[in-house]
Amino acid sequence: MTELERVVQAGERAPRTKQQYLRRVRAFVEFANGWTTQEVERWRNHLLTNGLAPKTVSSYLVAVRYASKRYAHTHDTKDFARSVENPHGISGSPDLDGKSDALTPNECRSILQSCSAAPGPMGLRDCAMFLTGLHAAFRCEELSTMELKYVREGVISVVVKGRRWHHVPIGGEALEALENWITWLKTQQVTKGRVFRSLRPSTSGNWRSGDSLTPRSVYRILREHAENMGVREFHTHRLRHTFVTMAREAGWHDWKIRQITGHGVVGGGDHHPMTDRYTHNHDALGEKFPDLS
DSSP, rough: OOOHHHHTTSSOOOHHHHHHHHHHHHHHHHOOSSSSSHHHHHHHHHHHHOOOEEEEHHHHHHHHHHHHHHHHHHOOOTTTTOOOOOOOTOSSOOOOSSOOOOHHHHHHOOOOOHHTTTTTTHHHHHHHHHHHHHHHOOOOOOHHHHHHHGGETEEEEETTTTTTTEEOOOOOOHHHHHHHHHHHHHTOOOOSSSSSSEEETTTOOEEEEEOOOOOOHHHHHHHHHHTTTOOOOOOOOOHHHHHHHHHHHHTTTTTHHHHHHHHOOOOTOOOOOHHHHOOOOOOOOOOOOSOOO
């Protein structure tokens, strides 16, 4: 086993994911004449020439980038695969709908900054909406249908696809932001119904809560914050993609990621292919899911 394979073997990945990465890294090692950026590019082009689909080649590159990054960290050397581009038309590793990549940590912080700068209680609402969507891996539909009575003691219960209940533990900055927003709602005597609502200023300068937000309204608000900070192509699954990417790179096991995303176990293993489809390649953020505030 080469040193590049050993760093993958030593990594904290689910067993099935690790074996998949090892196979792909081994294929690169057997092909390459050295571990360099040029050799990774030559291998990428070789795979494409031999008929592999661009998305498949992209997933192969994810494994080699992971190995390269760990090797660079443990051997204090250059990350030789980091700058290698995916096949033309592919952004990040394969995702659900071919749309843009997961948000980077800096993009997340920029969007959160825009949310915080919103006037009045909009800042509280929008920060809570963004951080809850990110930390709970919620779609816009789930954010819009959250109910106050189902936010209890650090657990959010929502109805998801398939008309089933999903219970998501939440904490840290996301829970703090959500509690701040709910506390403001209580000052408006709002103690039941939907969590996220429209807001309007009164003639006296105070703010009043209005109707619950629709999925389209949630998407529009978050997209506007993203565009305010120069983040383009903000689509409805992007927070979900970002959660899985950051959690994976922070060393979370797949069973813990599935606890949040709600994806079931396939074939009795502890790995689910949907988490691969949501995962993208960005800089690691440490051992735990990052605090973005």
